[in-house]
Amino acid sequence: MQIARGLNELESASRALRAGRGRLALVPTMGALHDGHLALIAAARAADAAVAASIFVNPLQFGPNEDFARYPRDEAGDLAKLAAAGCDLAWLPSVEAMYPVGGATLVTVGGPSEGFEGAVRPGHFNGVATVVAKLFGQTRADLAFFGAKDWQQVQVIRRMVTDLCLPIEIHIVPTLREANGLAMSSRNRFLTPPERAVAPALHATLTALAEELRAGATPADACAAAEAMLRTKGFTPDYLALVDAESLVPTDKLTKENRLLAAARLGKVRLLDNVEV
Numbered sequence: 001m002q003i004a005r006g007l008n009e010l011e012s013a014s015r016a017l018r019a020g021r022g023r024l025a026l027v028p029t030m031g032a033l034h035d036g037h038l039a040l041i042a043a044a045r046a047a048d049a050a051v052a053a054s055i056f057v058n059p060l061q062f063g064p065n066e067d068f069a070r071y072p073r074d075e076a077g078d079l080a081k082l083a084a085a086g087c088d089l090a091w092l093p094s095v096e097a098m099y100p101v102g103g104a105t106l107v108t109v110g111g112p113s114e115g116f117e118g119a120v121r122p123g124h125f126n127g128v129a130t131v132v133a134k135l136f137g138q139t140r141a142d143l144a145f146f147g148a149k150d151w152q153q154v155q156v157i158r159r160m161v162t163d164l165c166l167p168i169e170i171h172i173v174p175t176l177r178e179a180n181g182l183a184m185s186s187r188n189r190f191l192t193p194p195e196r197a198v199a200p201a202l203h204a205t206l207t208a209l210a211e212e213l214r215a216g217a218t219p220a221d222a223c224a225a226a227e228a229m230l231r232t233k234g235f236t237p238d239y240l241a242l243v244d245a246e247s248l249v250p251t252d253k254l255t256k257e258n259r260l261l262a263a264a265r266l267g268k269v270r271l272l273d274n275v276e277v
Helices: 007-021 035-046 075-085 124-139 148-163 186-190 193-198 201-214 219-232
Strands: 002-004 024-029 050-055 089-091 143-147 169-173 236-244 258-266 269-276
Touching: 002 007, 007 024, 007 050, 007 089, 007 124, 024 035, 024 124, 035 050, 035 075, 035 143, 035 169, 050 075, 050 124, 089 124, 124 148, 143 148, 148 169, 148 258, 148 269, 186 269, 201 219, 201 258, 201 269, 219 236, 219 258
Parallel strands: 002 089, 024 050, 024 143, 050 089, 143 169
Antiparallel strands: 236 258, 258 269
16 A cells, blocks of 8 residues: 655555556545444445545644544554555645645535534534545545445535536445444544443434334424433434435425434534434
8 A cells, every 4th residue: 555645645646546447536534444434445446446545634624622632543553454455545644735835725615514513513514625625636536435424524525526516426335333333433432431332322213213204203393302312311412303315404304315414412422423214
């Protein structure tokens, strides 16, 4: 596996991989890799493309009171996992390379970025869209792979790619879960043992709620009851809502494609999850 830390190295390596394999797939990450990330690498490899993964903890998507400094970092461990998973190229830019002095352009997003994470974390999706657009431009990737766990993020990126006519295919890979249903996340390592025992209740509650909705339950009442149930289990929900799967506009009835979105705090850890309805 090649490792690039500068733009010249990246350009040379990505050009050679594209020449040899025809297409280059990108898996953007912030490191602290787990099996969910490796599932993205596997999906990219299955697309018959050379595979690049980026590791960059993006300061632009963290708010002033969020955990940028605390975000887990394990460069050596991450590189070993990528190499073992068959990744061809690891892109590890510095903050200075990603945001050089004099830079004056940011991506501002609307549409699916509004509400939910966008409301709880103002400016977050502008930071996500900006860094992802830069990664697309830096690598010149033909395909990019994202996990379904961060459903709103993926819809924001898909909207940006469409609106800016970016020549890249976006692929969504199903959420990888632990045996108890907990969605894999780099932040799970901060859960205490008692919290880990409770955390799977978020997915279980969403799954049960989805079944109730399919059976004809009123969305507003069912979502309110599910949120109350989470509170009894020790969660502090930020939101729980039924939305259109693409636009993320809240809805009070089932249509062709819907999604339940939820974010809730458990102790000091904020958990996100979603299920298809």
